[in-house]
Amino acid sequence: MTPFPRLACFLLLGLSTLLGAAPKPNIIIIMSDDMGYSDLGCYGSEIETPQLDELAANGLRYTQFYNTSRCCPTRASLLTGLYAHQAGIGEMTSDRGAPGYRGDLSRNAVTIAEALKPAGYRTYMSGKWHLAKQLKPDGDKFNWPLQRGFDRFYGTIIGAGSFYDPWTLTRGNKAITPEDDPEYQPETFYYTDAISDNAARFINEHDSEEPFFMYVAYTAPHWPLHALEKDIEKYKGRYDDGYEAIRKARYERMKQLGVIQEDWALSPAPGSWSDLPEEQRAWEARAMEVYAAMIDSMDQGIGRIVDALENEGEFENTLILFLHDNGGCDETIGWVKREKGRPPRAPMSPDELQTEMFPTHTRKGQPIVYGKDAMPGPATTYMSYRRNWANVSNTPFREYKSKNHEGGIATPLIAHWPKGIAAKNELRHRPGHLIDLMATCLDLSGAEYPEIYAKHRIQPFEGQSLKASFSKDEDPDRILLFEHYGRAAIRDGNWKLVRLGVNKPWELYGLEKDRSEMNNLVAEHPEKAAALEELWTWHAWRTRIYPKPGDGK
Numbered sequence: 001m002t003p004f005p006r007l008a009c010f011l012l013l014g015l016s017t018l019l020g021a022a023p024k025p026n027i028i029i030i031m032s033d034d035m036g037y038s039d040l041g042c043y044g045s046e047i048e049t050p051q052l053d054e055l056a057a058n059g060l061r062y063t064q065f066y067n068t069s070r071c072c073p074t075r076a077s078l079l080t081g082l083y084a085h086q087a088g089i090g091e092m093t094s095d096r097g098a099p100g101y102r103g104d105l106s107r108n109a110v111t112i113a114e115a116l117k118p119a120g121y122r123t124y125m126s127g128k129w130h131l132a133k134q135l136k137p138d139g140d141k142f143n144w145p146l147q148r149g150f151d152r153f154y155g156t157i158i159g160a161g162s163f164y165d166p167w168t169l170t171r172g173n174k175a176i177t178p179e180d181d182p183e184y185q186p187e188t189f190y191y192t193d194a195i196s197d198n199a200a201r202f203i204n205e206h207d208s209e210e211p212f213f214m215y216v217a218y219t220a221p222h223w224p225l226h227a228l229e230k231d232i233e234k235y236k237g238r239y240d241d242g243y244e245a246i247r248k249a250r251y252e253r254m255k256q257l258g259v260i261q262e263d264w265a266l267s268p269a270p271g272s273w274s275d276l277p278e279e280q281r282a283w284e285a286r287a288m289e290v291y292a293a294m295i296d297s298m299d300q301g302i303g304r305i306v307d308a309l310e311n312e313g314e315f316e317n318t319l320i321l322f323l324h325d326n327g328g329c330d331e332t333i334g335w336v337k338r339e340k341g342r343p344p345r346a347p348m349s350p351d352e353l354q355t356e357m358f359p360t361h362t363r364k365g366q367p368i369v370y371g372k373d374a375m376p377g378p379a380t381t382y383m384s385y386r387r388n389w390a391n392v393s394n395t396p397f398r399e400y401k402s403k404n405h406e407g408g409i410a411t412p413l414i415a416h417w418p419k420g421i422a423a424k425n426e427l428r429h430r431p432g433h434l435i436d437l438m439a440t441c442l443d444l445s446g447a448e449y450p451e452i453y454a455k456h457r458i459q460p461f462e463g464q465s466l467k468a469s470f471s472k473d474e475d476p477d478r479i480l481l482f483e484h485y486g487r488a489a490i491r492d493g494n495w496k497l498v499r500l501g502v503n504k505p506w507e508l509y510g511l512e513k514d515r516s517e518m519n520n521l522v523a524e525h526p527e528k529a530a531a532l533e534e535l536w537t538w539h540a541w542r543t544r545i546y547p548k549p550g551d552g553k
Contacts, residue, residue, distance in 0.1 A: 024211040026318040033222040036328030036393025037410045044254035047292045051303040057425045059416035063259050065432045069408040069484050071159050074325040080109040081438025081461030085544040093133040100544030103133040104143045107456045112441050113149030116213045119447035125150045126199040127217030130159040137175030154198040163191040163226035164379040165354045165363045179350035192220045196301025200308035220294040223333045223384035225376035227293035235289040242273025243388045250395045265516045266396045271388045286375045287385040319417040327408045328393030330400040334370045334383030342367040396516050404482040404489035404498050421470045430474045435463030443467045483545045490536040497532035
């Protein structure tokens with residue numbers, strides 16, 4: 001290089017330093033598992049979530065953000081910026097043969113981690129992966145986190161299991177147990193704490209000369225209802241008045257907070273507390289106490305992640321996004337007693353891997369009780385909180401996890417970034433979707449989205465960046481698509497067409513006045529319903545919802 005160009009380079013470098021070119025932000029996406037729209041304090045709940053509430057009070061809350069209604073497709077869509085079928089996870093992690101249903105994250109998609117690494121980002125993940133059909137520790141790991149762009153990983157490859165002895169617990173690519181992990185030995189192992197603590201550790205050990213992207217995927221409060229007694233104690237007696245009282249109180253708070261509109265109706269409850277026998281009420285109240293404690297524990301862990309950012313001087317320039325993977329879960333897990341008098345057995349050795357989603361014994365050899373013979377919470381129980389409490393979680397909406405009515409797909413989204421979001425405690429009513437997270441990360445990082453990656457042609461991402469909404473609310477003219485096991489929906493502006501199954505009739509709603517989906521307008525607007533059905537079908541072929549496995553459509 002001749003002296004003049006070299007001098008020019010030095011001058012330009014010095015000028016950019018004097019002008020204080022802003023460093024690229026760190027980005028942390030935090031996701032909970034099986035939580036309803038109203039389960040956070042800042043969205044109307046009585047559950048104590050002070051850490052998330054504070055992030056919301058110093059940032060933004062989005063009121064019309066969407067997931068895909070189920071864990072696997074949500075994770076695929078979040079990480080790739082594609083609709084789940086385009087990413088190969090149209091249903092769950094089993095290969096159904098059709099292009100959109102291969103059960104593995106597509107090689108024609110890149111993850112946010114893969115996209116951001118060329119822009120100088122370090123990439124970390126702590127928590128639930130659930131994007132690969134191969135789970136064995138000695139099998140091909142081509143679709144595990146380290147092979148999909150993450151530099152460090154701690155968590156589980158599968159979607160559910162005991163919080164005291166997780167199935168497929170993994171560090172990097174190595175299968176571990178809570179007892180034989182040399183890098184993390186708390187006094188009491190609890191998976192929610194482990195996810196938080198390892199995320200905080202990644203921050204503490206990060207080289208601050210580089211920006212980082214981190215994905216924290218909690219399993220809380222997904223079944224089984226497992227929580228530490230110290231956290232359960234806080235909620236003793238809080239749910240003794242039953243479903244309807246809690247739901248009505250949430251509904252009123254949500255209107256006061258502005259996260260729902262005054263004229264949106266409260267959808268009907270599926271059951272009545274007064275119809276339950278007294279013994280059943282005690283068990284049901286305990287179930288919700290444990291569920292609340294699981295969320296409380298997650299919130300405490302998010303506080304430790306924030307503390308790590310502050311201690312490392314990274315808090316001001318870190319965008320934190322928090323959301324749920326689907327709505328409240330009405331699945332009935334563990335309510336039927338499986339076996340009577342199951343005897344204890346010998347404890348598992350420290351290096352013996354947990355290989356079952358529904359274990360029969362704890363690591364200590366204690367029998368696990370299924371059914372209402374024991375109150376939920378400890379490692380010796382395994383059950384869910386069922387439909388009536390899920391209906392409370394989804395206040396004021398209809399339906400649940402795996403459905404595409406608002407109760408299944410509506411999620412809070414909290415955005416906090418001191419250096420990039422000047423707004424404090426503001427709401428954003430912009431409709432948005434998981435597909436927007438890739439676009440946002442690319443926009444903020446300056447990363448180039450590849451056309452070819454690892455010799456595979458990459459599909460264009462589908463989303464829109466949230467960056468402009470950090471400054472002011474928007475109302476983008478867009479179409480959002482949903483499908484899971486034949487349950488389908490399309491949102492076009494404030495119109496929404498939705499069905500509960502392939503053989504179920506389409507329903508039409510005007511969401512501006514009826515987001516609770518109480519007034520089906522198909523009979524009043526048949527032309528609109530027909531047009532939206534045609535539009536949904538066109539996009540279904542475009543995004544690999546079709547062809548369906550086995551039938552060519």
